[in-house]
Amino acid sequence: MICARAGMTPPALYRYFKDKYALIEALAERLMARQAVVVEQWLTTHAPNGVGALAANVEPLLRALAQVTAEQPGALWVFRAMRAVPRLTEVRLASHRRVTDQLSSVYAPLMPGAPAGMIWTRVRLSVEFSYATDEMIAESRGEDLDALFYEAGRMLASLFFFEENPRPN
Numbered sequence: 001m002i003c004a005r006a007g008m009t010p011p012a013l014y015r016y017f018k019d020k021y022a023l024i025e026a027l028a029e030r031l032m033a034r035q036a037v038v039v040e041q042w043l044t045t046h047a048p049n050g051v052g053a054l055a056a057n058v059e060p061l062l063r064a065l066a067q068v069t070a071e072q073p074g075a076l077w078v079f080r081a082m083r084a085v086p087r088l089t090e091v092r093l094a095s096h097r098r099v100t101d102q103l104s105s106v107y108a109p110l111m112p113g114a115p116a117g118m119i120w121t122r123v124r125l126s127v128e129f130s131y132a133t134d135e136m137i138a139e140s141r142g143e144d145l146d147a148l149f150y151e152a153g154r155m156l157a158s159l160f161f162f163e164e165n166p167r168p169n
Contacts, residue, residue: 024081025091031072032095038064039099043106051110051160059153062130066137066149076138079131096131100124107160122159129156 002023003010017023042061046053069075082092103123108116133152137145 021081021085021087024078024085025088027072027074027078028082028088028091029095031069031075031078032091034068034072035065036095036099038068039102043103047106047110051107054107054110055157055160058156059149062133062137062149062152062156065130065134069134069138076135079135079138092131096124096127100127103127111160126156126159 002020003013006013013023017026038061042057042064043054046057069079072078082088100120100123103126104116104120107119107123108114111119129152133148136143137148140148
């Protein structure tokens with residue numbers, strides 16, 4: 001089916017990809033690389049203005065990520081495969097950890113009183129929540145997308161305004 005849609009023969013496809021999972025992995029990496037560019041641009045634009053500017057612009061970030069997803073044919077199926085296929089799950093998790101590390105390194109100096117582990121955990125949760133939101137938007141059927149973006153943005157922004165009390169032991 002992939003070959004027919006791409007207008008190529010199976011031997012031609014397998015010349016470039018070991019199996020169908022290698023093809024899906026390449027599509028996943030392409031999607032995540034494009035999303036990483038969006039995150040980097042968002043950070044470059046808003047991080048110099050502090051945590052408040054980042055929080056105020058989470059919704060536009062979610063919208064930009066959803067646009068990248070919408071522009072890639074089959075993105076929803078790639079998302080599903082990354083959750084269902086163990087080999088692809090590692091691709092998703094590695095990407096999410098890279099983004100978490102990148103965001104944490106930006107948030108840490110902006111939140112000097114916050115423990116590094118708490119920042120990393122909150123960022124990691126926000127990355128997973130953003131991914132779930134993107135997947136939900138991609139598969140939406142009649143939901144109020146503006147409301148989804150707004151509420152998801154508010155929920156994510158709230159992760160970075162907190163009392164500076166670390167978790168009790």
